[in-house]
Amino acid sequence: MDYKDYYEVLGLExxxxxxxxxxxxxxxxxxxxxxxxxxxxxxSKFKEAGEAYEVLKDPEKRAAYDQLGANWQAGQDFQPxxxxxxxxxxxxxxxxxxxxxxxxFENLFGQGRSSQAGRQTRHEFHAHGQDHHAKIMIDLKxxxxxxxxAISLRAPEVDASGHVSVRDRSIKxxxxxxxxxxxxxxxxxxxxPGVGQGxxxxxxxxxxxxxxxxxxxxxxxxxxxxxxxxxxxxxxxKVKCPTPAGAVDLKVPENARTGQKLRLKGRGIPGKTAGDLxxxxxxxxxxxxxxxxxxxxxxxxxxxxxxxxxKLGG
Amino acid sequence: xxKHPASVVAGEIIEVVSLAELCRSCGVQSEWVVExxxxxxxxxxxxxxxxxxxxxxxxxxxxxxxxxxxxxxVNRAGIALxxxxxxxxxxxxVHLQRLERSLDDTSxxxxx
Numbered sequence: 265m266d267y268k269d270y271y272e273v274l275g276l277e278x279x280x281x282x283x284x285x286x287x288x289x290x291x292x293x294x295x296x297x298x299x300x301x302x303x304x305x306x307x308s309k310f311k312e313a314g315e316a317y318e319v320l321k322d323p324e325k326r327a328a329y330d331q332l333g334a335n336w337q338a339g340q341d342f343q344p345x346x347x348x349x350x351x352x353x354x355x356x357x358x359x360x361x362x363x364x365x366x367x368x369f370e371n372l373f374g375q376g377r378s379s380q381a382g383r384q385t386r387h388e389f390h391a392h393g394q395d396h397h398a399k400i401m402i403d404l405k406x407x408x409x410x411x412x413x414a415i416s417l418r419a420p421e422v423d424a425s426g427h428v429s430v431r432d433r434s435i436k437x438x439x440x441x442x443x444x445x446x447x448x449x450x451x452x453x454x455x456x457p458g459v460g461q462g463x464x465x466x467x468x469x470x471x472x473x474x475x476x477x478x479x480x481x482x483x484x485x486x487x488x489x490x491x492x493x494x495x496x497x498x499x500x501x502k503v504k505c506p507t508p509a510g511a512v513d514l515k516v517p518e519n520a521r522t523g524q525k526l527r528l529k530g531r532g533i534p535g536k537t538a539g540d541l542x543x544x545x546x547x548x549x550x551x552x553x554x555x556x557x558x559x560x561x562x563x564x565x566x567x568x569x570x571x572x573x574x575k576l577g578g
Numbered sequence: 579x580x581k582h583p584a585s586v587v588a589g590e591i592i593e594v595v596s597l598a599e600l601c602r603s604c605g606v607q608s609e610w611v612v613e614x615x616x617x618x619x620x621x622x623x624x625x626x627x628x629x630x631x632x633x634x635x636x637x638x639x640x641x642x643x644x645x646x647x648x649x650x651x652v653n654r655a656g657i658a659l660x661x662x663x664x665x666x667x668x669x670x671x672v673h674l675q676r677l678e679r680s681l682d683d684t685s686x687x688x689x690x
Contacts, residue, residue: 395603436586449589
């Protein structure tokens with residue numbers, strides 16, 4: 265078990281006042297809140313700060329923590345000295361559970377915590393099982409074709425005597441065709457089992473797309489940057505355009521411009537009203553690599569009489 | 579930690595949810611959701627709470643709203659502001675990525 269330096273986490277001296285502790289925590293919490301800060305690592309920093317604050321804001325816990333001494337280094341292997349009650353068995357919870365604290369915290373302070381799972385206290389009188397939420401990453405192709413995805417879930421469970429344990433399970437989920445980013449799939453009965461006659465809770469899966477190297481997505485509409493040659497742009501004609509459902513012929517108009525959006529109606533994500541696919545044209549300029557290429561460009565320069573800077577007064 | 583064998587589960591795509599479903603799925607009280615509606619944070623279809631139908635995005639918004647209040651002590655007006663700015667930032671992010679990608683495509687041509 266690694267020692268945690270809670271003062272270091274909050275960027276404070278050990279002599280910090282309770283007010284300073286509160287201010288430091290608030291600042292870090294705003295900065296690293298996972299809904300606000302999307303950088304990887306933000307969530308763990310947010311949790312670290314929360315854990316540090318949980319201990320240091322409480323004068324009794326802080327005194328107990330301080331009593332461990334100031335000579336410990338963060339990350340150093342740590343065993344609680346005799347006198348700390350280690351009777352509480354705890355396994356760290358899966359990602360996404362904001363109430364998960366480190367082994368270090370749980371060993372020192374865990375036994376005092378209520379086993380009630382954080383905010384999701386039941387207000388209703390019936391013993392319906394809790395609903396769970398998880399995020400799932402799928403490929404854009406899955407939204408076009410539908411798919412079956414195996415997902416593994418870790419969920420804390422509270423037994424009748426109030427003990428918390430972690431249950432690992434793997435389920436295979438059908439991803440329906442036509443799903444879009446941010447939509448939810450409800451899996452009835454896959455949440456926490458109900459108590460007594462109560463129904464089991466549901467599991468909600470929030471859909472996110474893996475970043476795709478070729479396509480970007482906006483709702484049901486899909487975008488691709490489509491490179492074309494200067495002559496395809498100037499003369500127009502048919503070019504092959506990839507779509508997540510396979511390449512299609514796209515008619516480029518004469519004198520097409522870079523940045524011009526060509527719509528392929530209904531080629532976006534399928535659905536009652538299917539999205540569209542937009543090909544955003546990018547004119548690729550062939551490099552002059554050989555003497556022949558150069559000669560060709562020189563001839564264009566003489567014959568074309570084209571000044572793209574004319575409007576700039578150049 | 580018991581390993582359970584994999585089983586195939588078919589889910590349903592959520593189009594809209596009722597007030598009760600929203601509360602249950604997010605583990606929040608209906609009074610609090612009504613406050614979010616009053617503040618314009620959630621915009622259900624339908625006239626009175628029993629007829630309200632929330633879009634599926636409301637599930638995410640409600641959960642984020644709850645965390646902002648619970649973790650950071652943000653009040654309702656603050657939640658509304660933060661959610662609007664987060665939406666705006668997300669749109670800009672998507673837009674920027676698309677632009678960066680088109681710049682990459684153009685500049686890679688000159689790498690020869």
